[in-house]
Amino acid sequence: MNNLAINVNSEIGKLKKVLLHRPGKELENLMPEYLERLLFDDIPYLKIAQEEHDEFANILRKNGVEVVYLEDLVAESISKNDVKLQFIDEFIEEAGIKEDRETNLLREYFQSFSNKDMILKMMEGIRKTEIKDYKLKNLTDYLNNDYPFIIDPMPNLYFTRDPFATVGNGATIHKMHTVTRNRETLFAKYIFNCNQTYKETKLWYDRSEDFSIEGGDVLVLNEKTLAVGISQRTHPNAIEKLANKLLTEDSNFDKILAIDIPKQRTFMHLDTVFTMVDYDKFTMHPNIKNDISVYVLERDNNGKMIISEEQGSLEDILKKYLNLDKINLIKCGGNSIIDAAREQWNDGSNTLCIAPGEVIVYSRNYVTNQVLQEEGIKTHVMPSSELSRGRGGPRCMSMPLIREDLNK
Numbered sequence: 001m002n003n004l005a006i007n008v009n010s011e012i013g014k015l016k017k018v019l020l021h022r023p024g025k026e027l028e029n030l031m032p033e034y035l036e037r038l039l040f041d042d043i044p045y046l047k048i049a050q051e052e053h054d055e056f057a058n059i060l061r062k063n064g065v066e067v068v069y070l071e072d073l074v075a076e077s078i079s080k081n082d083v084k085l086q087f088i089d090e091f092i093e094e095a096g097i098k099e100d101r102e103t104n105l106l107r108e109y110f111q112s113f114s115n116k117d118m119i120l121k122m123m124e125g126i127r128k129t130e131i132k133d134y135k136l137k138n139l140t141d142y143l144n145n146d147y148p149f150i151i152d153p154m155p156n157l158y159f160t161r162d163p164f165a166t167v168g169n170g171a172t173i174h175k176m177h178t179v180t181r182n183r184e185t186l187f188a189k190y191i192f193n194c195n196q197t198y199k200e201t202k203l204w205y206d207r208s209e210d211f212s213i214e215g216g217d218v219l220v221l222n223e224k225t226l227a228v229g230i231s232q233r234t235h236p237n238a239i240e241k242l243a244n245k246l247l248t249e250d251s252n253f254d255k256i257l258a259i260d261i262p263k264q265r266t267f268m269h270l271d272t273v274f275t276m277v278d279y280d281k282f283t284m285h286p287n288i289k290n291d292i293s294v295y296v297l298e299r300d301n302n303g304k305m306i307i308s309e310e311q312g313s314l315e316d317i318l319k320k321y322l323n324l325d326k327i328n329l330i331k332c333g334g335n336s337i338i339d340a341a342r343e344q345w346n347d348g349s350n351t352l353c354i355a356p357g358e359v360i361v362y363s364r365n366y367v368t369n370q371v372l373q374e375e376g377i378k379t380h381v382m383p384s385s386e387l388s389r390g391r392g393g394p395r396c397m398s399m400p401l402i403r404e405d406l407n408k
């Protein structure tokens with residue numbers, strides 16, 4: 001084990017340090033008419049969502065994992081005043097505010113908070129009613145009179161898995177598929193550029209790229225092999241760009257498996273249908289099992305990128321590329337298509353592995369959880385009534401910063 005700030009060479013090595021965001025008042029700025037744009041299907045009850053999230057963090061701590069929170073890392077990253085001012089300006093601009101008077105009012109408003117409270121306020125969004133003198137008398141303002149926010153909330157932030165990903169000793173900062181989630185990656189930019197602990201991190205992808213990639217599609221299968229979903233959220237060009245940077249002497253990775261999954265909301269990321277739970281065991285939505293296309297990106301002896309296509313069952317493809325004689329695909333929802341559909345919708349396949357054969361799961365997915373237990377997986381069950389309404393599970397709600405390397 002080395003002393004690097006980021007060390008993630010597998011999906012299953014003992015988790016030592018993880019990044020979370022406890023959902024905050026941003027959830028109370030959800031309104032039915034804007035849910036679709038903000039990628040929610042319902043409005044979670046904040047008090048219970050926070051209790052559930054605290055239980056998630058407790059399970060992690062009880063199992064020897066250091067938990068750090070996004071807002072604390074960002075606050076540390078902007079401790080110098082010039083950095084803070086630049087951060088505020090970028091945040092305001094990326095929130096879509098271009099008008100000088102409005103920018104000035106917001107600058108002043110943000111500076112009236114402590115660094116951490118300012119960050120929480122940015123996440124929460126700003127209602128038109130909360131800044132005195134906000135009302136502009138320009139034409140745009142008259143036209144948008146009914147819209148209640150100056151700055152939209154960022155309700156998806158508790159899914160820390162998506163705006164950036166840790167891969168080996170480096171990270172990828174993402175260009176997100178949607179405008180609403182793209183704003184989240186500014187926090188990662190400041191962590192990886194300015195935070196004392198993280199500013200030396202190698203970046204394999206940056207938010208300024210043209211093609212979208214999201215962390216739920218990025219799975220570190222082992223220290224040499226990365227899986228990336230080609231999904232509704234991750235564009236194949238982004239995977240090629242990432243491959244060009246990652247498959248170099250600077251990293252231990254020599255292969256990317258680009259797994260083509262259906263482009264639909266229920267399967268929005270690879271980790272909503274497939275997660276690794278042990279050396280040779282994976283959860284899997286039954287619809288994904290057969291006849292899948294996987295594109296293998298690697299370099300030939302001259303360093304030229306080559307892409308080959310594999311078609312067949314994911315089981316056979318994984319066996320081949322992970323050098324395993326046998327693998328066990330554990331079906332989400334067991335053998336019932338109804339239980340599978342319901343529990344996959346509530347992230348039954350989206351487990352967070354905290355050690356080989358040990359996962360955190362949502363209580364509501366009891367059919368899948370029982371199948372996992374029967375297959376010898378230890379399940380740490382967390383409450384899940386409210387958090388699940390955001391359409392993400394324990395893996396989506398966590399970004400590993402350090403995992404122990406597996407014995408080779």
Ligand SMILES: NC(=O)NCCC[C@H](N)C(=O)O
Nearest residue numbers: 039159216269390391392396
């Ligand atoms: N990795 C994941 O699957 N994350 C869940 C993200 C849910 C969020 N409401 C979204 O649509 O982006």
